[in-house]
Amino acid sequence: MKMEKLEFLNDKKESIVKILTKKGFSFNFVQKLLKNKDILIDEKRIKKDEIIQLGSKVCVFYNKKNNYYENLVPVFEDDNLLIINKPNNIEIEGKDGLCQKFNALAVHRLDRNTCGLVILAKNEISKQSLMQAFKNRDIEKYYHALVYGKTNFDGKIYKAYLVKDSNKSLVKIYDKKVKGAVEIQTQFWTLKNFEQSSTVLCKLLTGRTHQLRAHLSFLGHFIVGDGKYGKNEINKKFDKKYQTLTCTKLVFHNLQSPLQYLNEKEFNCEFLYN
Numbered sequence: 582m583k584m585e586k587l588e589f590l591n592d593k594k595e596s597i598v599k600i601l602t603k604k605g606f607s608f609n610f611v612q613k614l615l616k617n618k619d620i621l622i623d624e625k626r627i628k629k630d631e632i633i634q635l636g637s638k639v640c641v642f643y644n645k646k647n648n649y650y651e652n653l654v655p656v657f658e659d660d661n662l663l664i665i666n667k668p669n670n671i672e673i674e675g676k677d678g679l680c681q682k683f684n685a686l687a688v689h690r691l692d693r694n695t696c697g698l699v700i701l702a703k704n705e706i707s708k709q710s711l712m713q714a715f716k717n718r719d720i721e722k723y724y725h726a727l728v729y730g731k732t733n734f735d736g737k738i739y740k741a742y743l744v745k746d747s748n749k750s751l752v753k754i755y756d757k758k759v760k761g762a763v764e765i766q767t768q769f770w771t772l773k774n775f776e777q778s779s780t781v782l783c784k785l786l787t788g789r790t791h792q793l794r795a796h797l798s799f800l801g802h803f804i805v806g807d808g809k810y811g812k813n814e815i816n817k818k819f820d821k822k823y824q825t826l827t828c829t830k831l832v833f834h835n836l837q838s839p840l841q842y843l844n845e846k847e848f849n850c851e852f853l854y855n
Contacts, residue, residue: 584642584643584644585642585643585644586640586641586642587604587639587640587641587643588638588639588640588641589638589639589820590636590637590638590639591633591634591635591636591637591638591639592635592820593635594632594633594634594635595632595633596630596631596632596633597611597615597620597622597627597630597631597633597639598611598612598630599853600633600639601614601620601641602668602853603853603854606643606668607653607668608666609653609654610643614641614643615627615628615629615630616628619641619642619643620639620640620641620642621638621639621640621641622637622638622639622640623637623638624638624640653665653666653668653679653682655683656698656848656850657848660703661702661703661704661706661707661839661840662685662688662700662701662702662703662707662711662840663683663685663700663701663703664698664699664700664701664831664848665679665683665698665699665701666696666697666698666850667679667691667695667696667697667698667699668696669693669694669695669696669823670693670694670823671693672693673687673690673691673699673701674687679699679701680701683701685701685702685703686701686702686703686704686705686707686708687701687702688700688701688702688708688711688712688715689711689712689715689788691828692791692794692824694823694824695824695826695827695828696826696827696828697724697826697827697828697829697850698828698829698830698831698848698849698850699828700720700831706839707839707840710836710837710838710839710840711836711840713837714833714834714835714836714837714840715788717835718786719833719834719835719836720831720832720833720834721784721830721831721832721834722784722785722788722828722830722831723782723783723784723785723828723829723830723831723832724782724783724784724785724793724826724827724828724829725772725780725781725782725783725826725827725829725852725854726780726781726783726793726797726804726824726825726826726827727778727779727780727781727804727805727806727825727854728778728779728780728781728797728802728803728804728805729777729778729802729803729804729805729811729812729815730777730778730779730801730802731774731775731777731778731779732769732771732774732779732781732802733771734769734770734771734781735770735771736768736769736770737768737769738766738767738768738786739766739767739768739769739796739800740764740765740766741754741755741756741764741765741796741799742754742755742756742757742758742759742762742763742764742765743755743762743763743764743765743789743790743792743795743796744759744760744761744762744763745761745789745790751791751795751809751810752789752790752791752792752795753795754795754796754798754799763787763789764787765787765789765792765796766786766787767783767784767785767786767787767792767793767796768783768784768786769781769782769783769784769797770782770783778805778819779802780852780854781797781802783797791809791810793826794807794809794810794824794826795810797810798810798811804824804825804826805819805821805824805825805854806819806821806822806823806824806825807824807826808822811824825854827850827852827853827854828850829849829850829851829852830847830848830849830850831847831848832845832846832847833845833846833847
């Protein structure tokens with residue numbers, strides 16, 4: 582099988598695991614690469630997680646067909662559902678999607694290049710219960726995003742109107758109701774400001790197609806790496822090919838049978854783009 586090669590100069594001092602997960606590899610796949618000594622730093626092979634210096638040359642050899650989700654382990658799993666920390670570049674449905682791999686049913690969506698927590702149902706009863714919970718807003722979804730520019734969000738709920746353009750596979754945001762628009766609500770907090778960007782916590786109060794990506798862009802702070810709602814010339818400066826957006830927390834409330842045992846439980850994963 583043909584080996585793929587990824588080669589680049591490291592732009593931030595941090596662990597090789599963090600560096601490669603930001604490039605779209607799953608945590609488990611990076612561990613496999615380390616075990617097989619398929620990672621070279623400044624032309625020397627490494628076999629364990631190490632801090633990589635700024636400017637070091639990173640070279641990774643891997644089988645593209647086997648990468649990303651080959652060894653994904655659920656964050657949570659029981660007889661009714663599982664929760665996966667989805668890497669970049671993976672669909673939820675489709676021939677090579679998570680549903681196919683885990684023989685499960687889709688309940689909600691994450692864009693292909695948005696990573697983080699996603700829920701899959703193991704049976705039709707659980708699927709219907711979860712979909713009703715999402716409809717009733719009984720499942721809280723929180724995201725972390727790295728956005729362009731300095732922000733001063735303080736937890737305010739922003740309302741706007743979204744129109745889906747299926748022909749162009751994108752959405753448009755308006756501050757007033759227009760024909761075909763649905764209302765969206767999103768809550769934002771600024772966590773940290775950098776020189777040219779900010780880390781933002783986002784809570785989806787409505788769940789529409791591309792809502793976070795389009796809403797942040799409409800507010801003047803597109804998600805770094807977002808080629809659809811951002812600016813590619815700026816994304817190149819950050820060396821980001823995918824939107825730096827992660828669903829980092831899920832909280833369950835008011836779930837009905839057979840999932841009531843999940844009420845008030847929360848599940849978390851790390852945001853890798855701080």
